[in-house]
Amino acid sequence: MGDRVLMTGNDAVGEGAVRAGCDAYYGYPITPQNELTAYMALHMPAKGRVFIQAESEVAAINMVFGTAAAGKRAMTSSSSPGISLKQEGISFLAGAELPAVIVNVQRGGPGLGNISPSQADYFQAVKGGGHGDYHQIVLAPDSVQEMHDLTILAFELADRYRTPVMVLTDGRLGQMMEPLVLSEGPAPAPPDKPWAINGAAGREPNLIRSLYLVEGELEQLNIRLQKKYARISESEKRWEERDTGDCDILLVAYGTSARIAKGAAAEARAAGIRAGVFRPVSLWPFPGERLRELASQARRILVVEMSAGQLIEDVRLSVGERVPVDLEGRMGGGIPSVSDVLARLRALDTEGR
Amino acid sequence: MEEKAIYSRPDSLTDRPMHYCPGCGHGTVHKLIAEVVDEMGIREKTIGIAPVGCAVLAYFYMRFDVMEAAHGRTPAVATGVKRVLPDKLVFSYQGDGDLAAIGMAETIHAANRGENISVVFINNAVYGMTGGQMAPTTLTGQKTATSPGGRLVETMGPPVKMCELLNTLDRPYHIERVALDGPAGVRKARKAIRTIFEAQRDGKGYGFVEVLSPCPTYQRCTPVESLKFVGNDMAATFPLGLFRRGGERIDA
Amino acid sequence: MSRKFRVLINSTYCKACELCVAVCPKSVLAVGRSTTSKGIHCAETVAPDSCIGCKACSDICPEAAIEIRVEGDGQDRK
Numbered sequence: 001m002g003d004r005v006l007m008t009g010n011d012a013v014g015e016g017a018v019r020a021g022c023d024a025y026y027g028y029p030i031t032p033q034n035e036l037t038a039y040m041a042l043h044m045p046a047k048g049r050v051f052i053q054a055e056s057e058v059a060a061i062n063m064v065f066g067t068a069a070a071g072k073r074a075m076t077s078s079s080s081p082g083i084s085l086k087q088e089g090i091s092f093l094a095g096a097e098l099p100a101v102i103v104n105v106q107r108g109g110p111g112l113g114n115i116s117p118s119q120a121d122y123f124q125a126v127k128g129g130g131h132g133d134y135h136q137i138v139l140a141p142d143s144v145q146e147m148h149d150l151t152i153l154a155f156e157l158a159d160r161y162r163t164p165v166m167v168l169t170d171g172r173l174g175q176m177m178e179p180l181v182l183s184e185g186p187a188p189a190p191p192d193k194p195w196a197i198n199g200a201a202g203r204e205p206n207l208i209r210s211l212y213l214v215e216g217e218l219e220q221l222n223i224r225l226q227k228k229y230a231r232i233s234e235s236e237k238r239w240e241e242r243d244t245g246d247c248d249i250l251l252v253a254y255g256t257s258a259r260i261a262k263g264a265a266a267e268a269r270a271a272g273i274r275a276g277v278f279r280p281v282s283l284w285p286f287p288g289e290r291l292r293e294l295a296s297q298a299r300r301i302l303v304v305e306m307s308a309g310q311l312i313e314d315v316r317l318s319v320g321e322r323v324p325v326d327l328e329g330r331m332g333g334g335i336p337s338v339s340d341v342l343a344r345l346r347a348l349d350t351e352g353r
Numbered sequence: 354m355e356e357k358a359i360y361s362r363p364d365s366l367t368d369r370p371m372h373y374c375p376g377c378g379h380g381t382v383h384k385l386i387a388e389v390v391d392e393m394g395i396r397e398k399t400i401g402i403a404p405v406g407c408a409v410l411a412y413f414y415m416r417f418d419v420m421e422a423a424h425g426r427t428p429a430v431a432t433g434v435k436r437v438l439p440d441k442l443v444f445s446y447q448g449d450g451d452l453a454a455i456g457m458a459e460t461i462h463a464a465n466r467g468e469n470i471s472v473v474f475i476n477n478a479v480y481g482m483t484g485g486q487m488a489p490t491t492l493t494g495q496k497t498a499t500s501p502g503g504r505l506v507e508t509m510g511p512p513v514k515m516c517e518l519l520n521t522l523d524r525p526y527h528i529e530r531v532a533l534d535g536p537a538g539v540r541k542a543r544k545a546i547r548t549i550f551e552a553q554r555d556g557k558g559y560g561f562v563e564v565l566s567p568c569p570t571y572q573r574c575t576p577v578e579s580l581k582f583v584g585n586d587m588a589a590t591f592p593l594g595l596f597r598r599g600g601e602r603i604d605a
Numbered sequence: 606m607s608r609k610f611r612v613l614i615n616s617t618y619c620k621a622c623e624l625c626v627a628v629c630p631k632s633v634l635a636v637g638r639s640t641t642s643k644g645i646h647c648a649e650t651v652a653p654d655s656c657i658g659c660k661a662c663s664d665i666c667p668e669a670a671i672e673i674r675v676e677g678d679g680q681d682r683k
């Protein structure tokens with residue numbers, strides 16, 4: 001087993017990236033993810049790897065684009081407004097089929113918003129925040145341990161599918177400290193990348209592009225991408241369930257909200273309400289089939305999220321009319337409390353009887 | 354009688370005819386880059402970063418690894434490539450809109466970091482691919498699609514002089530402006546490109562060559578007149594010559 | 606003894622921009638009278654014996670369409 005340490009979530013992401021064999025990190029200061037950039041500034045050069053504080057988030061994602069094209073593992077991180085700036089680059093990564101890891105430590109929006117934790121970038125992350133028909137894999141940790149583990153997984157999935165992968169987290173998870181067990185041993189070597197541009201020595205020149213002007217070519221690219229997304233959907237859905245076996249009310253939440261939902265569900269159980277929690281870990285692909293199965297046994301669903309109701313749309317798409325779906329949401333950096341959620345559970349429990 | 358070629362199409366240029374308009378300087382500079390790559394014997398180590406603009410399809414003509422970049426982000430992409438592949442020859446190829454408008458921040462900061470890359474800047478004073486709009490380097494008074502009455506300094510600002518601007522930074526190793534105004538200008542351009550490629554190979558750092566370049570279509574003249582536009586009109590605004598050599602500023 | 610040069614213009618690449626014609630110091634080249642399959646008046650050699658091998662045409666040509674050959678092995682002149 002690896003070392004057990006106490007770390008902030010942001011540092012745990014950084015250490016995960018280092019252990020995953022991240023070759024280059026490019027960042028730009030923005031709260032609440034600054035600890036991560038500082039962690040990389042400290043640890044990447046010490047290991048002979050690349051760290052650049054870029055001139056902007058736009059430059060940072062394009063440095064990632066270059067490093068990914070060169071066949072090396074690259075990561076950038078930011079928080080909501082900075083992630084908005086990276087969307088063009090993410091679309092280019094998707095179009096050019098380049099692997100990369102992007103970490104969004106979400107904060108309140110819209111606009112400059114505030115620096116409180118938020119989950120209001122869900123749509124941007126899972127519906128494709130940039131232009132064009134594309135998806136990125138989105139992983140949502142709910143603990144410092146998962147900040148570490150899912151970052152490592154993000155690098156593996158990015159390489160496996162030649163696609164950008166986002167770790168979608170928030171300022172609370174980024175800045176809280178928890179004990180975690182660090183991954184042990186060297187990460188498995190990245191796959192061969194015969195497509196990389198690294199000098200056409202003894203082979204035909206490689207070309208990395210996302211521009212296809214000849215009629216029909218771009219549609220062919222899109223067809224290939226959609227097939228890839230179908231493969232990812234088949235293989236990479238991840239979720240966690242708690243007390244779903246007999247649950248009457250199913251809470252659905254990810255990340256920080258899931259921690260709150262779990263707390264409220266435990267208290268509800270103690271009060272005799274049969275509550276369970278379904279936590280999507282991959283937000284795209286969304287584990288909708290399992291949720292639909294659970295919806296056939298639960299009487300109600302309560303979605304808890306730190307937004308005006310974004311995750312709830314995917315929940316409704318998954319469960320259809322099988323069961324009523326309600327929202328316990330907070331906006332603009334507000335965080336639902338366990339007692340708020342518990343109160344909703346009590347009300348729904350009474351209402352349904 | 355035996356014959357020997359004293360000039361032939363460089364190996365690093367593919368066989369594909371280029372899509373540029375007749376007389377366009379892009380073809381000339383592609384050719385020069387390919388010649389320098391051949392002369393230096395670095396075809397298998399060279400990585401080109403193509404811009405958004407007329408030269409976005411440059412990769413069809415270059416027989417070495419090439420990638421695209423988003424509009425203006427070429428120096429950031431080049432940085433991302435070069436930092437993880439320091440033994441390769443990485444150059445960014447950019448037009449005036451790409452380099453001096455939308456990509457100004459990336460241009461300045463890559464130069465300021467002294468990235469060990471080579472930047473070939475095609476300044477033809479106009480946007481080509483989108484249809485002849487005003488560029489940051491459009492000459493004062495020059496008519497374009499978006500400055501139909503001529504570029505007016507009062508509302509549009511004067512043309513941006515990139516060599517002069519970059520020369521205020523400490524880290525660049527070589528900064529030079531040349532003009533494709535005739536065969537002698539072409540030779541100077543070839544030599545300048547070779548200089549910055551060799552500087553990169555030798556780990557000397559950031560090299561920048563601005564090439565004043567014909568765009569007969571949107572400079573609104575014939576190819577032959579375009580040479581004069583470049584050599585006379587453009588060179589009057591953008592003085593030719595060395596600005597930085599061996600990391601030292603050259604006094605004007 | 607003056608050496609003999611030959612200028613070869615590849616009509617696959619020539620776009621008839623006429624730059625080679627304009628820069629040739631010896632009027633070796635001219636705009637072709639016949640059109641190519643692309644409908645272009647490809648440049649052609651009209652005074653081959655006047656060529657001094659200065660490479661002005663091959664340097665200015667944006668299409669790398671021009672090849673210049675010299676009799677012998679070309680060793681003594683670059």
